[in-house]
Amino acid sequence: MAPLFFLLLFSQIFLCTAVDTINSTAPLSGTQKIVSKGGRFALGFYTPPQGNNTASGTGNYYIAIWYNNIPLQTTVWTANSDLPVSDPTTASLAIGSDGNLVLLDQSKNRQLWSTNISVASSSTVAVIQDGGSLDLMDATNSSIVYWRSIDHPTNTWLPGGKLGLNKTTGVSQRLVPWRNNANPSPGLFSLELDPNGTTQYFIQWNDSITYWTSGPWNGNIFSLVPEMTAGYNYNFRFINNVSESYFIYSMKDDSIISRFTIDVNGQIKQWTWVPASENWILFWSQPRTQCEVYGLCGAYGSCNLNVLPFCNCIKGFSQKFQSDWDLQDFTGGCKRNVPLQCQTNSSSAQTQPDKFYSMVSVRLPDNAQSAVAASSQACQVACLNNCACNAYTYNSSGCFVWHGDLINLQDQYNGNGGGTLFLRLAASELPDSKKSKKVIIGAVVGGVAAALIILAIVLFIVFQKCRRDRTLRISKTTGGALIAFRYSDLQHVTSNFSEKLGGGAFGTVFKGKLPDSTAIAVKRLDGLSQGEKQFRAEVSTIGTIQHVNLVRLLGFCSEGSRRLLVYEYMPKGSLELQLFHGETTALNWAIRYQIALGTARGLNYLHEKCRDCIIHCDVKPDNILLDESFVPKVSDFGLAKLLGRDFSRVLTTMRGTRGYLAPEWISGVPITPKADVFSYGMMLFELISGRRNADLGEEGKSSFFPTLAVNKLQEGDVQTLLDPRLNGDASADELTKACKVACWCIQDDENARPTMGQVVQILEGFLDVNMPPVPRSLKVLNESPDVINFFSDVSSSQTSQMHNSTASSQTKSSTSGGSQFQSS
Template sequence: MGYGTSPGPHTHSIPGCSSKLPSMAPLFFLLLFGQILLCTAIDTINSTTPLSGTQKIVSAGQKFALGFYSPPSNATSSSSGNYYIAIWYSNIPTLTTVWTATTDVPVSDPTTTSFQIATDGNLVLLDQAKNQQLWSTNVSIASNSTMAIIRDSGSLDLINASNSSIVYWRSIDYPTNTWLPGGKLGLNKTTGLSQRLVPWKNSADPSPGLFSLELDPNGTTQYFIQWNESINYWTSGPWNGNIFSLVPEMTSGYNYDFRFINNATESYFYYSMKDDAVLSRFVMDFNGQIKQLTWVPSSQQWILFWSQPRSQCEVYALCGAYGSCSVNALPFCNCIKGYSQKDQNDWDLQDYSGGCKRNVPLQCQNNSTSGQTKPDKFYTMEGVRLPDNAQSAAGGTSSGECELACLNNCTCNAYTYNSSGCFVWHEDLMNLQDQYSGDGVGTLFLRLAASELPDRKKRKTAIIGGVVGGVAAVLIILGVVFFFLFQKRRRERTLRISKTAGGTLIAFRYDDLQHVTSNFSQKLGGGAFGSVFKGKLPDSTAIAVKRLDGFHQGEKQFRAEVSTIGTTQHVNLVRLLGFCSQGSRRLLVYEFMPKGSLEVQLFTGDTTALSWAIRYQIALGTARGLNYLHEKCRDCIIHCDVKPDNILLDESFVPKVSDFGLAKLLGRDFSRVLTTMRGTRGYLAPEWISGVPITAKADVFSYGMMLFEIISGRRNADHGEDTFFPTLAASKLHEGDVQTLLDPRLKGDANPDELMKTCKVACWCIQDDESTRPTTGQIVQILEGLLDVNMPPVPRSLKVLGESPNVINFFSDLSSSQTSQTQNSTATSQTHTSTSGSSQL
């Protein structure tokens, strides 16, 4: 490695290197010494072993490394040519940095730069060519006998060389954009030092960005995300002793331990992992969101576990000046009418903070003295979130006067007029959002140069009667020809569709599906696998066409998998009618569900809520559909994404499970499927994060979470600042007060026995240990009344009760002469004990 003649006490062996040294004559001493250096990795820097060039040090457990790092300059991952002292994970293939010493001081040549122990004992970065110090730990040290060591926690520590228990400085106490387990994030009340997260400017530039996450400097126990150290656009809410009040998801932190310390000298928050083998990091992203990421070894990638704000457009001024954010488009940011990107390179790196620039100067900004210069005009932007820093315009008592007030001031960029009066903007337009429906929505009139907007007067043209007559005659002839061609093609298409049926599935042509969906114009929804559009076959049969995204399988394999899904038929499964496999296009054709999804009916439907009888019917039908997939098919099909959005309802509110089998069809592993989904974190079983193999019990967990939402009529995390509904439900269930959990819109109109039974099943389904969860077959028998269900323990993840017993039963026989179906289910259930026909805890 080139760190000196003696690696010292802080060295460890490289796996795969032999500890047996060859018996060589002294003549070969140099060769022998080279092998010793090659088979040891050094985790320290001392006064005689500086770090430069391609050298690095690695922690004892080989979890982290420190050295010179060059971020990619663009999406092609080519080096930017700038180097920084950084710490990164050394035991995963994806190079992921967690700390950077000099975020705004790049090094162009690491071979002439040294990371070393200075004469005063501090750790410094020295440009040897210029004899210039670029960075220092800058702490007061009584003894200059120090050394730096990289820990398995990801922290670089400056310690006393003679007594390692004396620590002068730790990198983990000075985070940059990443907060690691064990690190503090808070405020030192004595020194005033704030330990906060600041993101990189973009993926190629680690210099500080505009956003930050820090503890409230005014002394409250809540964290803020800020823009430009001035605007707070998200808060965690104050610490209530267990969680932050606006982060109810903390109650389901399966692999995390959270602690908040608040005393006279400091206030800080830290977290640790229950399983040290799980890699997790908390990042302040350059797009203004905070994110908790977990490494999944099976897929060899980071998956998103939690993020805030949830919507990208809730980040303040994400798109910069004159940029507008849209939640329904990618990229999220675009320049408004009359403006273009100020720095295209930054936008290519998803750094939109530079904003946009005006394409054509306004009339008063133009130095031309020509009298032919046309006055500025206004472009109407409806349904937008109005920019900040509006100013009231005196005298603007009407829309016309408000427009004139803006035109008469050269610095006015836009105006709006509403019931509150006339408002104008003289500064840059910030924090715009398209298709917005929240507070502050309105119509903005944007001032542009006349050349940016069409002249209506030029549209008026005089056409002589002869030309009009000639054009009309040509159009009539063409219309007749096209009409006959259209009728002919329609008859051919109808005949072709009727002839392409092979068995029970129809092999559609792509242009036929374009026609029956009116060129995919009526979108029903979208998800992880693609978008869904409504169509109508020539015989007036309504259909739903799913256009698959991210497809990688060949033609033969695709048809084989589609054939498997097509033969998987059940009254509670959405039926596959046909498919299209043409070139790179892959589409699936399903029966149309007139009542839409359970998510629409339950959360955003009509004011008349679903009755309890219908909800119970939906819960039972869904369980039957999942049971068919798990136990009745030739190969067990694990759905992987059970949630209200994927439960569709027919005209009679009969539930049908959709999107089953698509994970295998698209050739994706489970973790990849989950990373492409949005908004489904509340349904994930804990084994997804821990990395153990996934079984059908993961669907059971998601089904249990969905049962809670069927009971309450609201999403589990939407019950108030301090309430996570599964936690409340488990508590009320043990108190015997399940009636208060019912959707208030039902006004208590529910069968008490069914309500109690549903709550118990839901709690059994979300047990931390998958072996204690029921199978879907047992759930069906319980809901049908063939099995009784005992009182479940509260899952440990809900932090209400203590550890559950090792052996747990969740049902008991209704009678000694139960049906053979019940006997078969009991025989194949999880390990249990039974005494006199009733289950024991």
């Protein structure tokens, strides 16, 4: 009898957890939740992890919807974001007497939230759908839906949801971020369709300042979002009629989990869930840099892209609400540490007048007011004479002063609207250069002179001994074998990592010099979780790989959690630096063709000539380095092998890499050498055109270069694709050959792409190549005026092939796969 009782009890518990409906007799309370029929979404009481006081057992609870089928709890909608519940056991989400869905707090005997609509029938139910929407519908006729949560988004835009404007009611469906990571109440930023009726989306600060726009809809894409042409697995539609305008999207593959959000720091982001790494991949974000977000750091806060966190208070100020800054909410800004002289109303002779602190190369704040002044000194006096004046600047345009808070500052800024700002501070905040310190200095010098001399002698002897020991230790290991450096040695040869060459998601690179004056590049790896034994084994394998087009690994360091790699130094820097940030004299065509061929040879060596096939996984101009003669060398190969399971997570944090990722990365199928071929093709387009693939052209018009290249190649007009800085000086045959190779490399079906060995043979002239077809991901602009397909179709058979193939089988199938590539 007892086993039967427990079996019946378990069945009842299982049925309760599978319920997807709230009705008049079954409200939701406490730890209960409802789950959609397909198990994709759940609704219940939720508390943000950072907002829960585990010590006291209390916290703020909200009615929320989250993904039920992924291990990382991620909310997509909240109801009572302004009025949290302190104890969910005394609150309930129920159907009210008027048919509305309401949240009641019995402990305070009040209603916290309601759908607040006119319902034709008081007999209603609320159902959680597999699309992530909570629907309030008629209890007797499910086709009658009165209200949907997906039509009232908070900070997340789900597939099937509208983001737009009801022209009849004037109600805007927009995204608003959480206040901070522990508080889902509305923040200062918002994404919405232009309420004035134009077909463009704005991101605004405080409903007043627009700091990003999508550009108007041109029938295919939003004009300032060229990245839309580079997506793969989305169907986008923009609807614009008399009654409403809105943007809506759906997934071509329902198994892929994706969402758009606006985060607490004012950026809109597109995320895709990757089951293999159990993490969200950041696929796209706008604005591109965090400091482009208006007012991110609040009043008297300044943004700096080179430090974390991005926001810091300027000199003489400190955080106004430290608890908010700890939760990544900087919008509260900073407060003045010492009041100005005029603010204290002091007339004492001992009170010094205010002074000015010079802030060089900053983005000047908004709302400047012009003042009459013929010189910088006169401009300073004009500011001092007004207690409301907090700063001034003087330049070729005249004198400008700022009254009130200083907002939207940025350090190390060299763009338009930048300059030197003179910040007004209390005199005590700045050193007094007129005050004599001779007596103090004399006393100190007299007392410690002897000690300093003795200490200097001792330090000199120790330094010389350490220097001789270090030089001997390093010189003993420079005979050609892989060097196992000490961390202290690398600190010394890089002058304590003082000269930075570059950086990215894998780490930062510094310049160094060995005792024999050999220049080296030292890469300090970040976030590597491998053990020391495994790291040394993997590095030893990579260190044996040598090729004229691969950057040579000279040594490594593995001490505790520190992992560093030492490479030969490339004096010409990266291809990205030479191609996009170089001098006015551009790389000529002969050098570009040499770079394209040499890079292909290096990748072919990794794919086919090593004992184990090495897939680079991150081919882009940043990772192609150039020696003194502009010979290309592939760098960072083997990092995928070193990073192991963490590699896909690292890729999510890289800036700019998404333009080179093959569709397989997002589709979730195993990665083969053909992923490198795709990235090589995208890089080859940039080498040909001398500009980034997705860029703004003349008059601010957006373009996606691979689309233009395919069309011009089909028309036989490849000369127009050449970098205009070359003035047409290029071999027509080589240019055509390079364009065809690039187009074949970016085919959606990886089986249609050539191997890197075939690319080498084509560029060397040993293989002929046919005219490539237009990839579906690029063809969409001409075929579908109303729908933007972000991911190319992959048939089930192709998917099966990709799942079952290895690197060697991919090479074999591509080598024998058709007549596109024929012997010359």
